[in-house]
Amino acid sequence: MYQLIIGAVAVVIFAALTLLLWLGGQHWADARLRAELVAVAQQEQQIGGALTLYRQENVGSSIGTDAVLLAQLQLGGYLRDVPPGAWSVSPDGRRMSRRLDGQTAASCAHMNALVGAGAVCPPCDSDADKSVPICRQP
Known part of the structure; x- marks a missing residue:
């Protein structure tokens, strides 16, 4: 029992x-x-x-x-x-x-939403976006 x-x-x-x-x-x-x-x-x-x-x-x-x-x-x-x-x-x-570990454009948008900055991140497909840290490849 x-x-x-x-x-x-x-x-x-x-x-x-x-x-x-x-x-x-x-x-x-x-x-x-x-x-x-x-x-x-x-x-x-x-x-x-x-x-x-x-x-x-x-x-x-x-x-x-x-x-x-x-x-x-x-x-x-x-x-x-x-x-x-x-x-x-x-x-x-x-x-x-x-650049945060494992960061992607989707996780960038999620982080921006968490801090109240709007869920927008660069698409990383233009030459101007290549200088943005989120778009740099590790």
């Missing part, structure tokens, strides 16, 4: 977990996506702050772009660690971006 009760409890727990995953899966995926967006935004702020400090101390000098820029900021003590990922920094240093 004891084994029957344990078996029934195990089946109920398994069914509840399955139902929870089935009904809440999209909410968890959205939460993971939001967490990744927040992490990228914080890393962008760190790079921007380090770049501002560098420019204030080294007026008029240039240290390159993208990976070279980040490596120089780290070597100069402005960044403790280079944030992970392939960062692209505009030549004027005002815009930084990083």
